[in-house]
Amino acid sequence: MNITSSPSEFAPTDVVEDALSEADFNKLAALVQGMTGISLPPSKKTLVQARLAKRLRILRMHSFSAYCKLVSGTDAAALDERPNLISAITTNVTRFYREPHHFEDLKTRVLPPLIERARAGGRVRIWSAGCSTGQEPYCIAMTILEMMPDALRHDIKILATDLDHVVLSTAEKGKYGINLMEGVTDAQKNSFFEVSGNGEDRMYTVRPEPRKLISFKQLNLTGPWPMKGRFDFIFCRNVVIYFEHELEINIFDGFAEKLMPGGYLFVGHSERINTLEVPLFETAGVTTYRKV
Ligand SMILES: C[S@@+](CC[C@H](N)C(=O)[O-])C[C@H]1O[C@@H](n2cnc3c(N)ncnc32)[C@H](O)[C@@H]1O
Structure with a gap:
């Protein structure tokens, strides 16, 4: 971000305007499970929303439904974004000499x-x-x-x-x-x-x-x-x-x-x-x- 720009220039695109709907969560959960095997029960909705909010901000997208449409597509844009969806969803916690x-x-x-x-x-x-x-x-x-x-x-x-x-x-x-x-x-x-x-x-x-x-x-x-x-x-x-x-x-x-x-x-x-x-x-x- 250009530090000389006024913050207001960026504010609107930095805001995610909707919550992740149940229908979109279900679509994403099915997509993620199909791609990775990772099962996302309804109890994970808040977690998924929090993790994807970061991704939406990077993409400067306003809404979860638009993001859901993007990754559910079959075009190049969908295929390009899916690895980032996977990366946002996976839990990567690890440490040296764990267990x-x-x-x-x-x-x-x-x-x-x-x-x-x-x-x-x-x-x-x-x-x-x-x-x-x-x-x-x-x-x-x-x-x-x-x-x-x-x-x-x-x-x-x-x-x-x-x-x-x-x-x-x-x-x-x-x-x-x-x-x-x-x-x-x-x-x-x-x-x-x-x-x-x-x-x-x-x-x-x-x-x-x-x-x-x-x-x-x-x-x-x-x-x-x-x-x-x-x-x-x-x-x-x-x-x-x-x-x-x-x-x-x-x-x-x-x-x-x-x-x-x-x-x-x-x-x-x-x-x-x-x-x-x-x-x-x-x-x-x-x-x-x-x-x-
Ligand atoms: C919690 S980390 C575990 C790291 C390390 N094995 C440990 O125990 O410290 C789980 C890792 O599994 C990976 N993972 C999840 N689903 C996977 C899949 N279908 N195929 C390969 N790796 C997967 C994630 O990306 C993540 O990095």
């Missing part, structure tokens, strides 16, 4: 045999599905490098995917403000991050070593999964919680197919797999499952 017991499990049980395999010339493949702004795959990479400083000389790769293009671009940049560094020890900061700026403006940028272990890709979990090989372990934490049960089961079945025998699946703190519904998994710890 730390999973990283303890990696150190003590999951990674030692995989590192041995990699040292013997074998391949190790890992998937962080729904990686948001990247903290999860970077923590996996840092855990590997702490155990195997020469990991880059071996065939170890982490695939990190998310549906939302905005969080993926943050993940790829790997640059985090000091307020996001809670959970990262000083030793880890020194080994794996470059520091810039001072005081509250200090920024931490992931160094090349952890970064080189990871490929970031956009992938919708409800669409086809083009990866050919199988994974040794998959993190999919706090993602399927937003899906309906049937879709959740389909995704877990898909993970079981994509895992090596004996491979692990780590899910979020409030997610559980009923192993009667997904018999290819057995319970292997707190929110941890193993492919039978």
Whole structure:
């Protein structure tokens, strides 16, 4: 915005004039569910309205009904806007070493045999599905490098995917403000991050070593999964919680197919797999499952 312009020049377009109607909410909810699997019950209407209000302001649109018409279309403008709708709706909360017991499990049980395999010339493949702004795959990479400083000389790769293009671009940049560094020890900061700026403006940028272990890709979990090989372990934490049960089961079945025998699946703190519904998994710890 040009700071010499009078605020009144912008005021009218900055105001969203209507509330999100129930009919428009239902249309948007169906569209979002079809595109992402994310289920938006009526109780989420206020949240959706608040999140979309920001988007409307950016587009300088006055009304939710106009926005709803825009994204419901089939023309180029609708297709262009839909990724932004998805980005506005997805919940991207994450942090370094979230649910730390999973990283303890990696150190003590999951990674030692995989590192041995990699040292013997074998391949190790890992998937962080729904990686948001990247903290999860970077923590996996840092855990590997702490155990195997020469990991880059071996065939170890982490695939990190998310549906939302905005969080993926943050993940790829790997640059985090000091307020996001809670959970990262000083030793880890020194080994794996470059520091810039001072005081509250200090920024931490992931160094090349952890970064080189990871490929970031956009992938919708409800669409086809083009990866050919199988994974040794998959993190999919706090993602399927937003899906309906049937879709959740389909995704877990898909993970079981994509895992090596004996491979692990780590899910979020409030997610559980009923192993009667997904018999290819057995319970292997707190929110941890193993492919039978
Ligand atoms: C709450 S974050 C979880 C981040 C990380 N896994 C963690 O636990 O800290 C959920 C992520 O899932 C992504 N997501 C939601 N629906 C998705 C879908 N259908 N396919 C792929 N990613 C999806 C969102 O964009 C969001 O970044």
